[in-house]
Amino acid sequence: MYDVTIKRSFSAAHVLEEVGGGCEELHGHNFLVEVTASARDLNPQGLAVDFRVLKRWTEEAIAALDHKYLNDVEYFKASSPSSENIARYIYEQLQDKARNEPFSISLVTVWESESSRVGYRTDHHD
Numbered sequence: 001m002y003d004v005t006i007k008r009s010f011s012a013a014h015v016l017e018e019v020g021g022g023c024e025e026l027h028g029h030n031f032l033v034e035v036t037a038s039a040r041d042l043n044p045q046g047l048a049v050d051f052r053v054l055k056r057w058t059e060e061a062i063a064a065l066d067h068k069y070l071n072d073v074e075y076f077k078a079s080s081p082s083s084e085n086i087a088r089y090i091y092e093q094l095q096d097k098a099r100n101e102p103f104s105i106s107l108v109t110v111w112e113s114e115s116s117r118v119g120y121r122t123d124h125h126d
Helices: 051-063 083-097
Strands: 002-014 027-039 104-113 116-120
Touching: 002 051, 027 051, 027 083, 051 083, 083 104, 083 116
Parallel strands: none
Antiparallel strands: 002 027, 027 104, 104 116
């Protein structure tokens, strides 16, 4: 199995309700996003996943979040814009694009600071 990982970043603000402390106040982060795709085999060009494709897809997914107040983003109207839910949102966007590809999105990790991160994956991989 091959794992290919790229990194991208975005900036956004949010409010996390009912968690206590300063997170209940308006605050922002410079989020770092790591996306890992997995493939069993290499394509004829010797690649598991083209870095450029994974970077482009990730940039498209985070464009809806970059420099936004996340609580106003439609996806987060029904769920908190926590790092956990941000990771799930990005994962779902990417996995949908990878549906007909010979690889799957295996993990999306969102760092909200240098020392705090959360990862999202499902147990199902194509």
